[in-house]
Amino acid sequence: MSTRLRHDLTYDAPADAVTAMLADPAFREEVCDFQRVVRRTVVIEPVGEGMHVTIDQWQHTSGVPSFAKRFVGEETNIVQREIWSTPLLGDISIAIPGKPGDINGTARIDEAHGVTTETVDLSIKVGIPLLGGKLEDFVSGMVLRALKAENKVGRDYLSR
Numbered sequence: 001m002s003t004r005l006r007h008d009l010t011y012d013a014p015a016d017a018v019t020a021m022l023a024d025p026a027f028r029e030e031v032c033d034f035q036r037v038v039r040r041t042v043v044i045e046p047v048g049e050g051m052h053v054t055i056d057q058w059q060h061t062s063g064v065p066s067f068a069k070r071f072v073g074e075e076t077n078i079v080q081r082e083i084w085s086t087p088l089l090g091d092i093s094i095a096i097p098g099k100p101g102d103i104n105g106t107a108r109i110d111e112a113h114g115v116t117t118e119t120v121d122l123s124i125k126v127g128i129p130l131l132g133g134k135l136e137d138f139v140s141g142m143v144l145r146a147l148k149a150e151n152k153v154g155r156d157y158l159s160r
Helices: 015-022 025-034 066-072 132-159
Strands: 003-011 039-047 050-060 075-086 089-095 102-112 115-125
Touching: 003 132, 015 025, 015 102, 015 115, 015 132, 025 039, 025 050, 025 132, 089 115, 115 132
Parallel strands: none
Antiparallel strands: 003 115, 039 050, 050 075, 075 089, 089 102, 102 115
């Protein structure tokens, strides 16, 4: 079984401004800073019409419940990969290297009347008997907070 997370990030900006923001390493680093990432590497490579994005980050796990702390440790490495086949459609995968489970899904960008919505639709799977569902819910909450942080930083970025 898996947990599904779908979230819309909205911006009062045209789609081309949002896609340019997503292709800017400085924006991605600003999102990491806002989330208090301990260390990170951001790589964005143009590929055809789209791009490949890799964000390799380490986060403190303070405040993580004890049942999850055994799973993630004191710090955890999170590797987010995005493969945008076009500026408006991308595949997302998020992994915690060395830990059972994965997060996979898509991001789609749509514009209507000058407002752009990035819809992120993810499936979260943790392959640990008995604790998997509880960990999936916990990870889903973490990913949702990260998406909300990205949306806030993005709105600020686009207003400059």
